[in-house]
Amino acid sequence: MTSPLETKRIGFIGCGAMARALAGGLLASGVPATRMGGTDIDSAQRQDFEASLGIATGSDNARLVAESDVLVLCVKPGVVLKVLEGLGGQPDLQRPLWISIAAGIRIAALESGLPPGARIIRTMPNTPALVGAGASVLCPNAAAGDADAGVAEALFSAVGSTWRAPSEDLMDPVTGLSGSGPAYVFLFLEGLAEAGVRQGLPPNAALALALQTTFGAAKLALEDGRSPADLRAQVSSPGGTTLAGLAQLDLADLKGALNRAVEAAAARSRELSDDS
Numbered sequence: 001m002t003s004p005l006e007t008k009r010i011g012f013i014g015c016g017a018m019a020r021a022l023a024g025g026l027l028a029s030g031v032p033a034t035r036m037g038g039t040d041i042d043s044a045q046r047q048d049f050e051a052s053l054g055i056a057t058g059s060d061n062a063r064l065v066a067e068s069d070v071l072v073l074c075v076k077p078g079v080v081l082k083v084l085e086g087l088g089g090q091p092d093l094q095r096p097l098w099i100s101i102a103a104g105i106r107i108a109a110l111e112s113g114l115p116p117g118a119r120i121i122r123t124m125p126n127t128p129a130l131v132g133a134g135a136s137v138l139c140p141n142a143a144a145g146d147a148d149a150g151v152a153e154a155l156f157s158a159v160g161s162t163w164r165a166p167s168e169d170l171m172d173p174v175t176g177l178s179g180s181g182p183a184y185v186f187l188f189l190e191g192l193a194e195a196g197v198r199q200g201l202p203p204n205a206a207l208a209l210a211l212q213t214t215f216g217a218a219k220l221a222l223e224d225g226r227s228p229a230d231l232r233a234q235v236s237s238p239g240g241t242t243l244a245g246l247a248q249l250d251l252a253d254l255k256g257a258l259n260r261a262v263e264a265a266a267a268r269s270r271e272l273s274d275d276s
């Protein structure tokens with residue numbers, strides 16, 4: 001089966017961490033460096049992008065637009081609309097597919113910076129994309145069709161899993177869950193390792209055990225097919241060690257705390273989007 005990216009020329013505006021992760025994933029999945037390009041205002045970032053990926057870069061955003069079928073906006077959220085403003089008046093802006101990875105920049109804001117009818121996909125990737133294990137959520141605008149969403153899905157599949165959100169309203173809860181989620185897991189890892197040290201384990205061993213246990217549990221849950229609740233029940237024998245530990249997490253209302261965390265992060269995402 002041919003990939004939706006088969007003939008597409010892909011341009012990255014902003015050659016920072018996220019652009020490098022995406023371009024690296026695409027190279028690994030077979031998209032040749034010659035079909036990709038990047039721009040950045042920072043010459044050190046351009047050099048780094050070129051040296052690590054072998055993809056040509058420049059500083060002329062308008063030229064990159066003219067040479068690309070898909071533009072991935074990989075600049076900080078506060079810069080996205082300025083980049084579009086800077087392109088204002090270019091003849092070619094309606095032709096390419098525009099993909100934004102900027103947190104909190106709504107589709108309407110992107111549309112206001114592009115000509116009517118421009119095809120846009122708003123996305124929310126997360127930091128594990130940097131190691132090819134991201135969870136990215138995509139939301140097309142009304143002008144983008146199924147083929148456009150397929151292009152974006154193929155692009156983000158190169159750095160992990162993808163899910164198409166049926167409505168843009170869900171991008172705030174997504175930000176609260178998978179966008180901010182890696183930090184919740186890092187806190188969990190810190191706490192688990194510190195608890196091991198308090199019980200007498202050497203710090204390095206405690207951290208290694210916490211990391212592998214978290215990774216292994218997520219891998220098992222992904223591959224096994226049973227729900228997390230079923231997997232938990234399977235390792236919780238009556239009177240056993242795991243139930244004794246879980247009882248403390250229940251007392252601390254871990255699920256309630258996670259609920260409040262996702263709710264607060266989603267609310268903050270809504271506020272930031274309203275300000276943009």
Ligand SMILES: NC(=O)c1ccc[n+]([C@@H]2O[C@H](COP(=O)([O-])OP(=O)(O)OC[C@H]3O[C@@H](n4cnc5c(N)ncnc54)[C@H](OP(=O)(O)O)[C@@H]3O)[C@@H](O)[C@H]2O)c1
Nearest residue numbers: 014016017018040041042045074075076077102103125127
């Ligand atoms: N990192 C993540 O895990 C993650 C997760 C989800 C979403 N995102 C989104 O991804 C986007 C990029 O994040 P990042 O961490 O990759 O940022 P980054 O490392 O700061 O990269 C952005 C690059 O764009 C450059 N730039 C600024 N203005 C430009 C312009 N007008 N034209 C071309 N390049 C320009 C910046 O240069 P200067 O530094 O000189 O300004 C910088 O080198 C953000 O919008 C963020 O919300 C990131």
